[in-house]
Amino acid sequence: MTALDAAARQWLDRLGFTVADESLWLAALTHGSTGEKNDYQRLEFLGDRVLGLAIAEWLYAASEEAEGKLAQRLNAIVSRTTCADVARRIGVGEHVRISKQARADGGSDSDNILGDVMEALLGAQFVEAGFDAAKLQIHVLWREVLESSAGERKHPKSALQEWAAGNRRKPPEYEVVERSGPDHAASFTVRVRVHKVGEAEAVASSKQDAEREAARAFMERFG
Structure with missing residues (x-):
């Protein structure tokens, strides 16, 4: 697998991610269309659970709402659309590694790919630094969403x-x-x-x- 390029490393550092094992972060940014063995799928699986727990904990502490209302907000805040919106805001599309054909087909701005990469990055942060560091990163990146009324209206x-x-x-x-x-x-x-x-x-x-x-x-x- 090729090395993590300098621009991607600087971008991750600037965002506050804990980058020690560069191969981990390279995988988090790699789509399966590249044909490389290590892509983001395993880290996306992990990051999805980390995000869910971090947001559930935040909602529990910040609100006295009943379970149904908490679940409603949780589903909105961790949705693929929201993950993709956060990814766009921090510039994930510029650093995701996909094939030329996939990029030409709009893959670098696909909700599915951006949302998956965003979760993979959270998974990598968890592996590198643990849950507390991942949770802090989520609170920073999701601040606008958490402070909004996302999910308060019925689905x-x-x-x-x-x-x-x-x-x-x-x-x-x-x-x-x-x-x-x-x-x-x-x-x-x-x-x-x-x-x-x-x-x-x-x-x-x-x-x-x-x-x-x-x-x-x-x-x-x-x-």
Whole structure:
């Protein structure tokens, strides 16, 4: 595996990451499209759990809300979309290592790739410096999100489910009507339908996000 380049090392240092084993951080920034043996997948798996625990602990300490409300905020704050937004804000796309074809297909700005790399970096921080250091890094990088109202509003799918029940309608039905693009830059079109009411569609980079946006569009139109 090639060495971590100087620009990436300086960028990580500037952000406050603890870089000792450069091969670890190189893996965290490497997408599978490069064909290299060590990519970010294992670190992303770890970082996802570290992020979830750090945010859950913060929410528990900062709020007296019931479990349902805490879970609602947690899901929003650790979502793929939020991880990708944080990654864009700190410039992950400039340093992620992907194939030329994947970059040409928009992979360096894909929610899926940026979100995964962001979690992989958190996983690397945990391995290098432990949970407390990773948690501190998360509090810094996620500060804007934590101080916002992210997740305080009901998830669009939950809101639609409750709306349908309250109006004595059958539960909403979701259907993927189109999937296009390569895996690293996929696009999903989802249709949601409520019997005898209507339907709405939305497009996003993941099935879950497309379902959420379709539910939001339905509620704006019929709710």
